[in-house]
Amino acid sequence: MRSHYILSILLFFPLLVIQTTIVxxxxxxxxxxxxxxxxxxxxxxxxxxxxxxxxGFIYGFLFDLITGTLLGSTMLAKTLAGFIAxxxxxxxxxxxxxxxxSFLMIVLLCSVVDQVIGAFFTTIDLNxxxxxxxxxxxxxxxxxxxxxxxxxxxxxxxxxxx
Amino acid sequence: MYKIFSNxxxxxxxxxxxxxxxxxxxxxxxxxxxxxxxxxxSLAFGAFAAVTSVVSDVVNISNVRSENNHLRKMNAELxxxxxxxxxxxxxxxxxxxxxxxxxxxxYPLIPAxxxxxxxxxxxxxITLNTGTKNGVxxxxxxxxxxxxxxxxxxTSKDYSIVKTLKNTELKLxxxxxxxxxxxxxxxNGTNLVIIDVPKTYDVEPGDRxxxxxxxxxxxxxxxxxxxxGLSKVETGIFNEVKVKPFVDFIRTEHVFVLGIVENxxxxxxxxxxxxxx
Numbered sequence: 223m224r225s226h227y228i229l230s231i232l233l234f235f236p237l238l239v240i241q242t243t244i245v246x247x248x249x250x251x252x253x254x255x256x257x258x259x260x261x262x263x264x265x266x267x268x269x270x271x272x273x274x275x276x277x278g279f280i281y282g283f284l285f286d287l288i289t290g291t292l293l294g295s296t297m298l299a300k301t302l303a304g305f306i307a308x309x310x311x312x313x314x315x316x317x318x319x320x321x322x323x324s325f326l327m328i329v330l331l332c333s334v335v336d337q338v339i340g341a342f343f344t345t346i347d348l349n350x351x352x353x354x355x356x357x358x359x360x361x362x363x364x365x366x367x368x369x370x371x372x373x374x375x376x377x378x379x380x381x382x383x384x
Numbered sequence: 385m386y387k388i389f390s391n392x393x394x395x396x397x398x399x400x401x402x403x404x405x406x407x408x409x410x411x412x413x414x415x416x417x418x419x420x421x422x423x424x425x426s427l428a429f430g431a432f433a434a435v436t437s438v439v440s441d442v443v444n445i446s447n448v449r450s451e452n453n454h455l456r457k458m459n460a461e462l463x464x465x466x467x468x469x470x471x472x473x474x475x476x477x478x479x480x481x482x483x484x485x486x487x488x489x490x491y492p493l494i495p496a497x498x499x500x501x502x503x504x505x506x507x508x509x510i511t512l513n514t515g516t517k518n519g520v521x522x523x524x525x526x527x528x529x530x531x532x533x534x535x536x537x538x539t540s541k542d543y544s545i546v547k548t549l550k551n552t553e554l555k556l557x558x559x560x561x562x563x564x565x566x567x568x569x570x571x572n573g574t575n576l577v578i579i580d581v582p583k584t585y586d587v588e589p590g591d592r593x594x595x596x597x598x599x600x601x602x603x604x605x606x607x608x609x610x611x612x613g614l615s616k617v618e619t620g621i622f623n624e625v626k627v628k629p630f631v632d633f634i635r636t637e638h639v640f641v642l643g644i645v646e647n648x649x650x651x652x653x654x655x656x657x658x659x660x661x
Contacts, residue, residue: 238432242500242511243439249634252550254503271398279405283412287428289502290509290538290545292553293421294413301405305398337505341573343413344506344552358574359505 230265230277234284237261242289255367258285259333262300263307264374267316267328271308278304292344299339303332320378329371333364422538430540433511436500437543444497444637451637458529491604492643494518496526498636499543506573508550508633510534514641515542523601525642531607531630532595533639544641549576549608549629557599558608558627561592569593569608569627576609578625585623589613593627603644 241257248254258281266274281304282297310319310328319325338360393400415421496514514520516539526533526546534548547554550571558569558578563586567578581587591611595602607630615624 235432235435239436239439239500242502243436243443246501246503246634247443249503252503252505252634272401275398275402275405279409282409287425288432289500290425290429290511290547291502291504291507292413293416293425294409294411295507297412298406298409301402301409305402308398340504341506344573355573363505 226265226269227273230261230269231280233261234258234281238285238288250366253362253366255370256333256336256363257367257370259300259303259336259367260329260371260374262304263325263329263332263371264320266304266307267311267319267325270311271305274304274308274311275301276304278302278307295340295343298343299336302339303336306335307332321375323375325375326368326371330364330368333367334360337363426538426540426545429511429538429545430515430543433499433513433540433543436511437497437513440497440499447637492519494520494641494643495638496520496544496641497638501633503634506552506571508534508548508571509537510546510548510633510636512536512544512546512639512641513542515539515544517541518641519643520544520641524644525595525602525606526639527606527642528631528636528639530632531609532602533631533633533636535601536641546639548633549631550633556601556608557596558593559596559598559605560587560611561594561605563587563591566596566598567625576627576629577615578627580622581614581625583621583623587611587614587623587625602642604642606642 237257241254245254245257262274262278262281265277269277278300279297282300283293285291285296285300286293307328310316310324319328334356338356341355341359412421494514496512496518498510499513500511502509502511510533512520512526520536520539522536522538524536526536532549534546534551535554536544537547537553538545549556549569552571552573555568555570557566559566565581565585565587567581569576569578571577578587578593589611593608593611594605595608597603597605609627609629611625612628613626615626
């Protein structure tokens with residue numbers, strides 16, 4: 223279990239390199255998937271809600287620090303996303319979730335929450351159309367992220383029956 | 385007492401941790417302008433940028449051939465344009481001499497490559513492989529061959545972070561090139577918009593938008609974008625003007641930092657200034 227904890231932090235850095243160098247090349251109309259969110263949901267589901275919340279906080283902190291975004295905004299959004307992902311960390315069902323399209327739905331949910339909260343702290347003003355904000359800044363990047371998370375579903379190993 | 389707390393912790397520990405971390409995040413959110421926080425940020429992105437620059441070089445190699453062809457074509461077009469402008473330049477110098485005007489249009493360009501991009505709908509930033517060692521300072525404008533890319537927000541010795549036009553934190557004074565109307569432009573998460581433009585003002589789709597001379601950050605008129613439409617606000621007296629930027633932020637790989645040297649005399653007179661907190 224401890225190796226999971228270390229690995230989840232170590233994996234963040236190469237993934238952030240990919241997120242900031244390669245992912246922009248696959249942007250569709252400025253919308254990019256969030257690979258870090260996929261990793262966060264994966265570990266939150268495997269290691270529990272408490273771990274997901276703390277990991278979201280750490281990921282957000284490192285992301286804000288390294289990319290120069292408003293320090294605290296991604297932290298807050300990812301902490302909440304990790305908490306929500308942790309809801310689905312039922313020990314008996316986690317393998318089923320990770321091996322089915324439920325994982326995509328969970329990634330979509332967490333990603334939308336992450337994006338909308340991020341947007342709330344940066345773009346909201348009195349004239350903001352909340353439905354448009356939800357769709358443009360929440361749903362679209364969320365769907366793209368969820369679609370990419372299909373690779374986890376495909377490549378996640380089947381549980382061995384002992 | 386201990387048992388009560390222990391029970392509360394056991395039953396609600398996830399919620400307690402969540403609330404505690406959210407409070408910490410909000411506190412950190414309010415500390416963004418502190419010099420110490422900025423220093424830590426510049427150290428962190430400086431260390432990480434050293435890694436991303438290597439990956440970025442590898443990724444960009446595949447684009448070099450097509451970019452070379454594009455640059456050759458652009459070179460030829462620019463050569464024709466230069467010969468045309470040279471003629472105007474000579475005439476301009478002669479006329480300026482006649483009027484005894486000072487030539488102030490000399491700005492050093494610091495070349496830089498983009499080594500990483502943080503593309504989000506609301507906080508678009510890019511990292512450049514040039515920093516204080518090359519004379520880059522926060523507040524300097526960043527341009528490419530199409531126009532304004534953004535403003536340097538923080539620097540380390542070898543790297544700098546730029547807030548692009550698609551960043552909600554960046555607000556610029558701009559001008560309609562045709563009608564000479566000034567306004568404040570910002571990114572609203574979906575579009576670049578010039579806000580609070582009176583409906584009676586003469587702004588039309590197709591007008592070119594440039595940086596205004598009222599702005600102290602960007603003293604030279606740089607192309608920003610083109611007006612693509614006016615929001616149809618039924619009530620009130622103001623319109624919102626939608627602007628399409630000239631720069632394609634996803635494809636841009638090389639830029640120049642405009643090394644504008646601050647002039648204390650001008651700075652003292654400025655109305656609109658960049659906050660160097």
